[in-house]
Amino acid sequence: MSKLRLLIAAVLLSGCALWVASQGFPAAPADLSTTPSGSMWRALVHLSTNAFVPWREDPLLVLLARLLSAAPEQVNLAEPTSYFWVSGAVYLASMLACGLTLGLTPLLSLLVAVASALIILLLLGAEQGATAALAWWPALSACVLASVAPRATTHAAQQGPLMVLALFFAYRLGVAGGALSIPLASLALCMPAMLGYKLRTIGIWSLVVLGPPLVMTAAIPPVPFPDYPPQARVIADDGLPGIVRPLTGPDLPIAVIDRTAIRDALVPTSLALLLLTLVAGWGLRRSQRYLWLVALSGALAVFLDSAPPESVALMMPMESIRRLLPGLYLYFLPPLVIAISSILLVVLLALRNQWLPIAGLVLATTAVWHMSSIDRPPRHGILERPRIDVVSGIFALPLCRDSAAASQHCRNILASPSLSVLGNYGAAILRSHYAQVERVSRGPGRVVAASTNQGSIALAHDKDPATRWSAKRGEEHSWLLIRKPQAQPAIGIALETGQYASDFPGGLEVYVGDSALQCEPSEVQRQRWNLIFKSDDWQGPVKLSPEGYPFYLGQPDVEIPFTQPIKGSCFLVRQTKRRAIFDWSVAEVRFLFERKQRSPTLDDGHRQSIALRPNPLKEG
Numbered sequence: 001m002s003k004l005r006l007l008i009a010a011v012l013l014s015g016c017a018l019w020v021a022s023q024g025f026p027a028a029p030a031d032l033s034t035t036p037s038g039s040m041w042r043a044l045v046h047l048s049t050n051a052f053v054p055w056r057e058d059p060l061l062v063l064l065a066r067l068l069s070a071a072p073e074q075v076n077l078a079e080p081t082s083y084f085w086v087s088g089a090v091y092l093a094s095m096l097a098c099g100l101t102l103g104l105t106p107l108l109s110l111l112v113a114v115a116s117a118l119i120i121l122l123l124l125g126a127e128q129g130a131t132a133a134l135a136w137w138p139a140l141s142a143c144v145l146a147s148v149a150p151r152a153t154t155h156a157a158q159q160g161p162l163m164v165l166a167l168f169f170a171y172r173l174g175v176a177g178g179a180l181s182i183p184l185a186s187l188a189l190c191m192p193a194m195l196g197y198k199l200r201t202i203g204i205w206s207l208v209v210l211g212p213p214l215v216m217t218a219a220i221p222p223v224p225f226p227d228y229p230p231q232a233r234v235i236a237d238d239g240l241p242g243i244v245r246p247l248t249g250p251d252l253p254i255a256v257i258d259r260t261a262i263r264d265a266l267v268p269t270s271l272a273l274l275l276l277t278l279v280a281g282w283g284l285r286r287s288q289r290y291l292w293l294v295a296l297s298g299a300l301a302v303f304l305d306s307a308p309p310e311s312v313a314l315m316m317p318m319e320s321i322r323r324l325l326p327g328l329y330l331y332f333l334p335p336l337v338i339a340i341s342s343i344l345l346v347v348l349l350a351l352r353n354q355w356l357p358i359a360g361l362v363l364a365t366t367a368v369w370h371m372s373s374i375d376r377p378p379r380h381g382i383l384e385r386p387r388i389d390v391v392s393g394i395f396a397l398p399l400c401r402d403s404a405a406a407s408q409h410c411r412n413i414l415a416s417p418s419l420s421v422l423g424n425y426g427a428a429i430l431r432s433h434y435a436q437v438e439r440v441s442r443g444p445g446r447v448v449a450a451s452t453n454q455g456s457i458a459l460a461h462d463k464d465p466a467t468r469w470s471a472k473r474g475e476e477h478s479w480l481l482i483r484k485p486q487a488q489p490a491i492g493i494a495l496e497t498g499q500y501a502s503d504f505p506g507g508l509e510v511y512v513g514d515s516a517l518q519c520e521p522s523e524v525q526r527q528r529w530n531l532i533f534k535s536d537d538w539q540g541p542v543k544l545s546p547e548g549y550p551f552y553l554g555q556p557d558v559e560i561p562f563t564q565p566i567k568g569s570c571f572l573v574r575q576t577k578r579r580a581i582f583d584w585s586v587a588e589v590r591f592l593f594e595r596k597q598r599s600p601t602l603d604d605g606h607r608q609s610i611a612l613r614p615n616p617l618k619e620g
Contacts, residue, residue: 043224044129045415052256052417053330054220055129058176061086083128087135087176092117094139101142102195104350112350115362116343123269123339130336133177133184140169141188144205148197159201167208174216179327180336181213187294187340194294194344196287217327225252226416232551234417236260236539244314249326256417257332259310266306266334273338274299277345280357291348298341302334413549421550424535425542434492434561435544437594442494445571445589449481449521460586465498470585471575479574482589483519489565490591492541494558495573498587501556505584507536507577510560512568519570529572533560536577559592 044055065082092113099109124130143166147159173181189209192199199205228234235258245251277299281292305316313319318333349358413430414422422429429435447457452472459467460480471478484490493510497503511529513519540552541559553559560573575584 041221043415045417045419051330051332052223052225052252053129053178054223055178056175057083057128058132058172060172061090061132061135061176064090084131087128087132088117088121090135091120091131091138094136094142098138098142098145099347099350101145102347102351108350108353108355111355111358112346115358116346118362119342119346120339123342124335127335129177129180129331130339133173133180134336134339136169136173136176137184137188140166140173140185140209141191143169144188144199144209145191145195145197147205148192148199163204163208166205167212170209171212171216174213177213178220178331179217179325180331182210182217182325182328183333183336184340185209185213190294194291196290220327222250223252223330226418226545226549227547228254228545228549228551231554232545233540233553234551235420236537244323246323246329248324249329252330254417256330258420259306259313262332262334263306266302266338269338270299270302270306270334273341273345274303276361277341280345280348280354284352288348288351291344291351295341295344295348298337298344302338302341305334416549418549418551421542421552424537424539425550428563429542429550429561430544430548432491432542432561432563434559434592435542435550437491439595440491441593441595442590443484443486443488443490443593445493445591446483446485447480447586447589448483448519449524451475451477451479460589463588465496465587468498468500468503468585468587470500470503470583473583475578477574477576478578478584479572480586480589481519481521481524482571482573484569484571484591486591486593487567488593489567490562491565491594492559492561492592493571493573494588494590494592495560495586496588496590497556497558497585500583500585500587503583503585504555504558505538505575505577506579507575508538508558508560509534509574509576510562511572511574512566513570513572515568515570517570523570524572527570527572532562532566534576535560538577565594 041054041056044053045051061083065086068082068086095113095116096106096109099112100106104112120131120134143162147162170181170185173185177184189199189206232254234254235256244255274296277292277296281289281296284292301317305313305318307313308316318337322328322331322333346358346361349355349361434440444461444463447460447469450457450469450471452475453469456469457480460469469480480495482493495505509531510533512532513523513527513529517523517527538555538558540555541557541561542550543553544550578584
């Protein structure tokens with residue numbers, strides 16, 4: 001009767017997997033990539049973590065994908081569907097073999113393979129680097145475990161073929177996973193110890209399992225990083241002075257791990273996995289305790305790395321390991337660690353013959369997957385959620401469809417750390433006049449009303465950076481009513497902080513009023529306001545590098561860009577997010593205008609330095 005129940009559960013879970021596949025996953029790549037000419041390496045970008053890392057496809061998986069694909073020439077990073085499904089098939093087969101090696105029944109092994117595959121699908125989505133590396137990890141673990149299997153009788157005869165197979169799978173793991181293959185290979189080498197087995201000839205096995213990943217990691221080329229100006233930023237400020245650098249390995253000119261963006265996804269996921277692992281450890285036998293401890297340690301490490309404040313999180317286990325080991329600084333480890341901990345938890349439940357909790361876990365995973373994909377197609381895992389909708393947003397813009405060259409240029413911008421900037425401001429910032437204009441002039445603005453401290457509004461336009469208007473301490477939604485005296489269309493507005501550089505706003509909204517009405521306090525209620533700018537978390541104005549990559553300037557530079565020139569004369573600026581410690585101060589209000597380029601003359605060489613300087617008369 002138990003076998004019949006197990007068979008029914010395996011069939012149901014396989015049906016769930018097919019149902020998930022029928023939803024069109026993955027209809028689009030979860031990672032945007034560029035392909036340097038003449039190189040097998042790609043520059044891969046994680047959509048949510050914004051990690052800019054070198055990665056290459058596994059040639060064997062590509063070959064299998066081409067054999068199964070109707071259009072072999074389409075099998076590349078631009079069309080990863082076949083590559084992803086081949087990786088999934090390899091994972092299912094190797095996980096099934098690993099379960100049989102552990103002494104599980106075929107049906108229970110199938111249950112473990114399907115369950116862990118669905119969990120990885122939910123957590124990581126079509127993240128090519130991690131999923132391709134995980135495809136080979138169970139096969140490598142199976143080879144290591146087979147050499148110490150209790151039922152094996154002729155160990156000496158088995159060692160040679162098993163080592164050859166392990167060397168092959170370790171090489172495949174190194175090719176597909178890059179620097180991620182080092183922790184995965186180490187975990188495969190430790191699998192016998194987790195299950196209470198003793199690995200014979202540990203020195204030789206260490207060389208076989210860890211050698212190829214170390215060699216492949218050493219062969220990773222430098223990342224082809226975009227050319228950003230000095231002091232540029234592409235992710236949210238972590239609130240710490242300076243930039244945290246790796247202690248060993250390659251370094252990048254700017255940070256590319258957006259810890260703030262992934263905190264909301266990691267904290268609840270790691271906490272749920274931690275509690276589930278604690279429950280699964282009830283009444284464990286001694287031989288299974290180490291496996292449980294490793295799964296528990298992974299969930300706890302992710303929680304400790306993501307839950308505390310930034311100043312503490314940067315000293316936590318995985319963040320420290322990422323900075324210490326060469327190559328890992330370019331990768332974000334918590335999603336991979338959560339996936340591995342989930343696999344170990346499923347294996348632990350299977351070793352205890354707890355097929356019912358596994359079935360419940362997979363059904364819950366499928367339900368969560370369905371609920372999390374209601375508002376968007378299920379193309380991305382919950383730990384790799386993009387901050388922008390790639391399919392219906394960026395690629396639908398005329399910017400990416402004007403010509404083949406423009407489309408490739410747009411794709412290169414998207415496949416870069418600038419993706420985080422686009423996630424905050426939208427793709428319209430690429431066409432913003434403020435971001436594109438190199439020569440900007442400033443004209444004075446006049447504050448005519450404020451939400452509080454009315455007596456000091458004149459200090460915001462007195463041409464003295466040492467004086468200021470500031471919002472009332474603790475006021476949640478402060479606002480300023482500003483008049484633009486010039487008729488020239490503005491491309492932005494600057495709320496200069498002057499000598500109060502720390503008093504920039506937490507979040508901002510800018511509205512332009514109906515030009516038919518006067519910009520007076522008595523007319524505020526009658527105005528028809530149009531929202532022209534919104535930033536829930538002010539990170540600074542956005543400019544474009546010479547190559548067209550958007551980046552942030554400093555947060556104290558409160559220059560608010562408009563997506564198009566605005567002719568209106570009445571502007572309402574609202575602070576939507578209050579900072580707990582600092583005030584919102586405005587020392588001077590200036591409007592930004594495009595400075596017209598004059599026709600070149602013969603004496604331009606003598607006056608070039610003068611022409612590039614700001615004109616104090618024009619700036620008022």
